[in-house]
Amino acid sequence: MVLLATIIPFIAGFPQPIHISKESRDLYDWVENIPDGSTILLTFDYYPSTIAEVEPMSRAAIKQCWRKNLKLITLSTVPLGGPNIAERVLNDMATGWAVEEFGEEKKYGIDFINLGYKPDYKAVILGMGDSFRRIYPTDFAGVSLDSFPIMRDIDRYEDVEFLFIISDNGIVDEWITIANRQFGIPIGSGVTAVMAPKFYSYLQSRQMVGLLGGMKGASEYENLVGAEGMATLFMGPQSTVHLIIILFILVGNAAYFIGGRKP
Amino acid sequence: MSNFIRKQLPMLFAFFAGMVILVAFFSGKKIITDFRSDMQVWVSIIGGFTLLLGVASISSVNLQKVITRGKDWPYKLVLLVCLAVSGGFGIFQGTESGTVYDWLFQNMVTPMMSSMFAMLAFFIASAAYRAFRARTLEATILLIVAIIVMLGRIPLGQLLFSELPVITEWIMNYPNLAVQRGIIIGAALGAASMSIRIILGIERTYMGK
Amino acid sequence: MNQTFLEMTVAGFLILSIFSFLYKDNPFYRLAEHIFAGLTAGYYVGLIWQTVIVQQLYVPMTQEGKWEMVFPGIMGILMFTRFFDRLSHISRISLAFVMGNTAGIFLVQQLHGLILPQTQATIINPLSGNWLFGIIPGGLVIIVGVITTLVYFYFSKEQKGLFGKTARVGIVFIMISFGAHFGYTVMARLSLLIGQVKFVTVDWLGLFNLN
Numbered sequence: 001m002v003l004l005a006t007i008i009p010f011i012a013g014f015p016q017p018i019h020i021s022k023e024s025r026d027l028y029d030w031v032e033n034i035p036d037g038s039t040i041l042l043t044f045d046y047y048p049s050t051i052a053e054v055e056p057m058s059r060a061a062i063k064q065c066w067r068k069n070l071k072l073i074t075l076s077t078v079p080l081g082g083p084n085i086a087e088r089v090l091n092d093m094a095t096g097w098a099v100e101e102f103g104e105e106k107k108y109g110i111d112f113i114n115l116g117y118k119p120d121y122k123a124v125i126l127g128m129g130d131s132f133r134r135i136y137p138t139d140f141a142g143v144s145l146d147s148f149p150i151m152r153d154i155d156r157y158e159d160v161e162f163l164f165i166i167s168d169n170g171i172v173d174e175w176i177t178i179a180n181r182q183f184g185i186p187i188g189s190g191v192t193a194v195m196a197p198k199f200y201s202y203l204q205s206r207q208m209v210g211l212l213g214g215m216k217g218a219s220e221y222e223n224l225v226g227a228e229g230m231a232t233l234f235m236g237p238q239s240t241v242h243l244i245i246i247l248f249i250l251v252g253n254a255a256y257f258i259g260g261r262k263p
Numbered sequence: 264m265s266n267f268i269r270k271q272l273p274m275l276f277a278f279f280a281g282m283v284i285l286v287a288f289f290s291g292k293k294i295i296t297d298f299r300s301d302m303q304v305w306v307s308i309i310g311g312f313t314l315l316l317g318v319a320s321i322s323s324v325n326l327q328k329v330i331t332r333g334k335d336w337p338y339k340l341v342l343l344v345c346l347a348v349s350g351g352f353g354i355f356q357g358t359e360s361g362t363v364y365d366w367l368f369q370n371m372v373t374p375m376m377s378s379m380f381a382m383l384a385f386f387i388a389s390a391a392y393r394a395f396r397a398r399t400l401e402a403t404i405l406l407i408v409a410i411i412v413m414l415g416r417i418p419l420g421q422l423l424f425s426e427l428p429v430i431t432e433w434i435m436n437y438p439n440l441a442v443q444r445g446i447i448i449g450a451a452l453g454a455a456s457m458s459i460r461i462i463l464g465i466e467r468t469y470m471g472k
Numbered sequence: 473m474n475q476t477f478l479e480m481t482v483a484g485f486l487i488l489s490i491f492s493f494l495y496k497d498n499p500f501y502r503l504a505e506h507i508f509a510g511l512t513a514g515y516y517v518g519l520i521w522q523t524v525i526v527q528q529l530y531v532p533m534t535q536e537g538k539w540e541m542v543f544p545g546i547m548g549i550l551m552f553t554r555f556f557d558r559l560s561h562i563s564r565i566s567l568a569f570v571m572g573n574t575a576g577i578f579l580v581q582q583l584h585g586l587i588l589p590q591t592q593a594t595i596i597n598p599l600s601g602n603w604l605f606g607i608i609p610g611g612l613v614i615i616v617g618v619i620t621t622l623v624y625f626y627f628s629k630e631q632k633g634l635f636g637k638t639a640r641v642g643i644v645f646i647m648i649s650f651g652a653h654f655g656y657t658v659m660a661r662l663s664l665l666i667g668q669v670k671f672v673t674v675d676w677l678g679l680f681n682l683n
Contacts, residue, residue, distance in 0.1 A: 001388075002384060002385060002388045002665070003669065006665060006666050006669045007669060007673060018418060019418075019421050019428040021428070021432055022432065022436075047376065048368075048372060048373035048376040048377060049376040049377055049379065049380040049664065050377075050380065050660075050664065051373065051377060051667065052377065052381075052663055052664050052666065052667020052668070052670075053660060053663040053664060053667070079314060079516060079519060080372075080376075080512060080515060080516070081368060081372065081373065081376075081515070083358070083519075084358070084360070084365050084368050084369065085373075087359060087360040087365070088360060088365075088369060091360055116523055117519060117523055118307050118311075118523060118524070118528070119307050119308075119310035119311040119313070119314060119520070119523075119524060120303075120306050120307045120309075120310030120311075120570070120574075122573075122574055122577045122578075123302075123303035123304075123306040123307045123310065123573065123577075124303070124307060126284075126299070126303055126577055127300050127303030127304060127307070129300075130296050130297065130299070130300035131300055134300050134301065134303075134304055135303065135304060135307065137527065137528070137531075137532065138527050138531070140358070140359060140523075141357070141359050142522065142526060142527055142531070173581075173586075174581070176585065177581040177582075177584075177585025177586055178577070178581060178585065181581075181584060181585040181589065182288070182580070182584070182585070192660050193416075193656040193657065193659040193660035193663065194656060194657050194660040196656055197435065197439050197443060197649065197652055197653045197656055198443050198447075200435050200436055200439060200440040200443065201440050201443050201444040201447055201590060201593075203436075203440075204436070204440055204593055204614070205589045205590055205592070205593030206593070207589055213656065214416075214656060214659050214660055214663060215659065215660075215663040215666075216416045216417070216659065230667075230670075234663065234666045234667070234670070235417065235418055237662075237666045237669075238417055238659065238662060238663065238666060239417040239418055239419040239420075240419075241384075241662045241665075241666070242413045242414070242416075242417050242419075242420075242658070242659070242662070243417075243419065244388065245387065245388060245391045245413065245658055245662075246410055246413060246414070248388060248391035248392040249391045249392070249395050249406060249409075249410065251392065252391065252392040252393060252394075252395065252396070253395070253396060253397050253406075256396050265561075268561060268562065268565075269561045269564065272564075272565060273564040273565050273567070273568035274568065276565055276568040276569040276572060277568040277569065277571055277572030277575070278572060279569075279572065280568075280569050280570075280571075280572030280573040280576060281572040281573065281575050281576035281579075282576070283573075283576065284573060284576025284577055284579075284580065285576055285579065285580070288580050288584075302573060303573075304528065304544070305543070305544035305547070305569075306569070306570050306573045306574075307524070307528070308524055308528050308529065308541075308544040308545065308547075308548055309544060309547050309548045309551065309566050309569065309570050310570065311520045311523070311524030311525070311528075311548065312520075312524070312548030312549065312551045312552075312566075313548075313551055313570075314516050314520050315516070315517065315520050316551050316552060316554065317513075317516070318513045318516050318517055319552065319555070321509070321513050322513070323555070335502070338502055338503065338505075338506040339506070341503065341506045341507060341510065342506040342507070342509050342510035342513075343510065344510065345506070345507050345509075345510025345511045345514060346510040346511070346513045346514040346517070347514065348511075348514065349510070349511045349513075349514025349515055349517070349518060350513070350514035350515075350516075350517030350518050350521075351514075352518065353514065353515070353517060353518015353519065353521060353522065354517065354518055354521045354522075357522065358518050358519060358522050358523075364515070364518050366479075367511055367514075367515075368511070368515060369479075370475065370479045370482050370483050371482060371483070371486060371507065371508075371511055372508065372511050372512060372515065373483075374483035374484075374486050374487045374668075374671070375486050375487070375490055375504060375507070375508040376508070377487075377664060377667065377668055378486070378487045378490035378491055378668055379490055379508075380661070380664045381491075381661075381664040381665040381667070381668040382490070382491065382493065382494060382665075383661045383664070384661045384662050384664065384665035385494055385665075387657075387658055387661050387662075391658075401643060401644075401647045402647075404644060404647040404648060404651065405647045405648075405650050405651040405654065406651065407651065408647070408648050408651025408652055408655070409651040409652070409654040409655040409658075410655070411651075411655075412651065412652045412654075412655030412656065413655040413658060413659065416655065416656070416659055430604070433602060433604050433610070434648065434652055435652060436601075436602070436610070437601065437602070437604075437610045437613040437614060437617070438613055438617055438645055438648045438649060438652075439648065439649040439652045439653075440614060440617075441613060441614045441615075441616070441617020441618045441621065441645060441649075442617055442618075442621045442645050442646050442648070442649035442650075443649060444590050444593075444594065444614075444617075444618050444621075445617065445618045445619075445620075445621025445622045445625070445642075446621065446625070447586055447590055448586070448587055448590055448591065448618070448622065449621075449622060449625050451582040451583070451586040451587045451590075452582070452587065454578055454582045455578070455579055455582040455583055455587070457575075457578075458575040458576070458578040458579035458582070459575075459579060461571055461572065461575035462572060462575050462576060462579070469567060469568075469571050470564045470567060470568065471560075471564070
């Protein structure tokens with residue numbers, strides 16, 4: 001039943017309204033207000049298991065940033081797959097979407113760079129506060145950072161305008177309590193729906209400027225960026241499966257109460 | 264001497280490392296923050312070897328099972344072969360896109376890992392029918408709020424009742440926020456006291472026997 | 473991602489092997505499970521070799537003259553003494569160094585990064601924020617919710633009398649939050665399934681086109 005509820009909307013396809021939440025709009029607006037041509041940090045802090053949920057956020061973020069000609073310094077604190085996911089998404093966007101949108105590719109080392117991964121995320125985040133190059137002397141491929149124009153005059157958090165975290169784990173806490181609190185870089189994040197409820201506290205305390213929560217957040221962001229993609233498409237099946245689950249809960253409880261509360 | 268290396272020396276290292284962080288935070292002097300920064304590179308390098316330690320442990324356990332023809336040894340052999348192939352290509356060919364290492368990750372690791380987590384959806388569906396019971400007042404509140412949030416987060420919910428997304432947002436931004444903040448503060452107090460104990464050498468369970 | 477049909481077939485076969493566990497444990501699932509474990513472990517080997525051993529140790533030492541990097545290298549190698557009973561205590565030095573560093577960062581994080589700003593953000597006008605249906609002020613909900621949640625989780629004192637009633641209010645708030653969390657968790661897990669179903673039915677097998 002769950003499988004059918006997933007497949008039928010793909011075939012039938014029904015358009016649905018997307019209500020834009022305040023936290024998604026705040027994140028979008030903050031990025032829109034970053035001066036064109038600035039440099040931002042974009043993290044790929046997610047494992048392959050949650051690609052369906054958070055990769056649409058990464059793609060929409062790259063679209064919004066490249067439309068404003070923002071330079072992207074990407075990195076990952078996730079040992080299993082983060083840097084390779086970043087490579088795939090960036091290359092795909094730089095040679096595919098960018099050519100459709102701008103008529104030319106985005107260039108590695110000029111428009112974006114992938115710093116890769118270094119172990120021990122606390123040490124990495126804290127160490128980057130003093131010097132990016134001490135922690136990341138090279139990019140993911142092992143080429144010295146000094147050979148890339150994008151890294152000219154960029155060596156600390158205060159040299160970049162914004163930190164955009166895309167994550168499926170608690171690394172957001174580390175970025176907020178170290179990078180934002182100790183070094184002052186503004187932070188926005190897109191996280192899985194499992195993690196999202198926790199981070200509303202950071203929104204209210206202004207330690208985070210905006211939040212995308214799960215696939216709904218991704219679809220809202222795609223809507224705002226004006227580039228509907230996988231997340232918007234997946235909201236159809238999401239709706240039907242949610243209804244199935246609610247039905248199961250209601251029927252299960254009805255059977256429980258009618259049956260005299262027998263387990 | 265042996266006792267010094269077993270107990271006092273590690274405690275001194277822990278104390279020194281912790282104090283560098285604290286002094287650098289409060290003083291902010293460049294010479295100390297530079298030293299802190301160099302220390303983070305050292306910690307990152309040691310962290311990398313710790314990951315390799317885990318791999319070495321897996322290899323050792325499974326190699327033993329293959330040699331002694333233990334239970335499921337053909338599967339363990341497959342595991343070791345895959346480890347050698349993936350690791351070998353990573354070392355000799357590199358890890359960037361276009362390498363065999365990257366191909367194995369994109370076309371084999373990623374789909375498998377995604378599937379393992381996707382299976383949870385079926386278990387949730389099964390549990391929704393069989394286990395989620397409104398037995399008590401607390402459970403009833405939990406289920407009612409869960410249903411409101413589940414409906415509020417889907418476009419169909421907005422079609423059913425236009426204010427549902429607004430109610431959901433209010434739940435997330437006020438009562439949920441309050442509870443999460445309470446948990447954050449409580450956990451932070453506990454974590455802070457544990458950190459002090461580690462730095463002062465009172466807590467040594469991480470060293471093992 | 474532009475995958476060839478062969479690549480999609482490999483991925484699709486492995487996906488179906490993993491999903492076959494839903495029926496029952498079987499050789500296809502066990503094979504896929506062990507392939508996954510092996511490739512993952514090998515992934516770590518390749519990653520650490522390139523990002524740590526080459527980029528952080530070998531190149532700085534041999535090409536930039538930073539011979540002091542031999543010390544963290546040695547400390548890292550000392551971690552492997554854990555495999556030898558008579559030498560395993562030496563690994564404590566490296567472990568303690570990392571733990572001390574982590575504890576120091578943790579201490580600052582928790583006090584300066586969490587407790588202070590979160591407490592500060594709770595001291596607000598109770599009548600501020602959005603009012604639910606014009607009746608319940610959001611600010612008051614935050615203040616009452618934080619205090620009652622902290623009271624509930626204080627187990628060093630018996631929860632009776634006024635303290636017990638406050639904890640009871642805390643439980644109501646906690647159930648609301650857990651309900652919301654549950655709703656979001658269901659959403660998350662279903663999202664992952666939708667992604668896999670789309671890959672198998674649309675991308676790989678081409679059973680239908682997307683609308």
